[in-house]
Amino acid sequence: MAITTILTDIEGTTSAVSFVYDVLFPFARERLPAYVRAHAQQPEVAAQLAAVRQASGEPDADVERVIQILLGWLAEDRKATPLKALQGRVWAEGYQAGTLKGHVYPDAVAALRQWHAAGYRLYVYSSGSVQAQQLIFGYSEAGDLTPLFSGYFDTTSGGKREPASYTAIATAINVPAGQVLFLSDVVEELNAAQQAGMATCGLARAGGELQGHLTVGGFYAIEPRLFQTE
Template sequence: MPVKAILTDIEGTTSAVSFVFEVLFPFAAKHLPDFVRNHADEPQVAEQLAAVREESGEANADVSRLIEILLGWIAEDRKATPLKALQGMIWAEGYHSGQLKGHVYPDAVEALKRWKQGGYDLYVYSSGSIQAQKLIFGCSVAGDLTPLFSGYFDTTSGPKRDAQSYRTITQAIGRPADEILFLSDVVEELDAAEQAGMQTVGLARDGGELAGHESVVSFAVIDLNRL
């Protein structure tokens, strides 16, 4: 079936992994203690802190202990939904103050704009929270790219290496799975999307191949008409 919609990963796909690990994570780690202390009683923050207590199994953890847990999760790159939500809130402050600008590869910017103009529906699926996704594209080095996207998905749709997550997203998009192209730099994610019936292309920006999937070094060489 011809591709009608494109679902893209962010880290390592549209954006450099180094931006996440060398800019975003350190920024969140640096500002998290003060952010949690200053906002712990606000409903949206309190909700996430309650989720941290539940996920960590420490129902009576106080604010200082919660900060320790969260910093530990950041250090181990744990894909914990409450951590991602809190990081998104911290990054929001950084983006809106101008301290952060989202990295997006120029080839990704050009292709996404061209595909949108060509009538394709564009979506994002990342382990980062939907809020964080909107920030990286909304406050990007290339300006506000959020008008390009029709929807965003994060770990609330399920783990990225689980085929059921892609079935859930397919249902939300409202198109047959084989009309959706998924782009990622991780073989296990591409495998899961393929198991759910999606078409796949792997981004191997440093060369090489993502086994079992067409692999490209840039968005510029993805030919949607050939898929």
């Protein structure tokens, strides 16, 4: 099958891992407690706090305890959906205020624009919330890149190392898995996508190889039309 659709990871793929760990995470860690205290009664935030209580097995935890749990998860880099959702809200304030600018590699910007112009459908699949994904691309150093994308997927679609997640995404976008090219810097994610029937390409910007997958150093080396699946 010919490739019609490109599904891309963010961290280490379109964007520097250091941006997430050295900029976004410290920003959230510093501002998350005050944000939760100020907005705990809002329905959307209250729902996430309830999810934290359920996930932690502490149904009676007060707001201060929930904040402690969230900060613990943040320190562990736990891929918890309520944490990601609340981080996204904190980051939104920073992006909208101009304090934060999303990092996207220039070669990724150029390729995404080229692929979009060529008619490929572009999607994102990241462990960060959909809101966080839209913020990185919407407030990027290269301007608003969100018009390039047809949709976004996060951990609500399943774990990134589970083949079923990629099958679910292909079903959601109504595209055969064999027509999708998945880009990532993590071999376990590439393996899962491959097992679901997708074509794969690994990004190793510092060099090296993601075993079992074509590996390139940047988006400039990716030519979607050359990928084929059975």
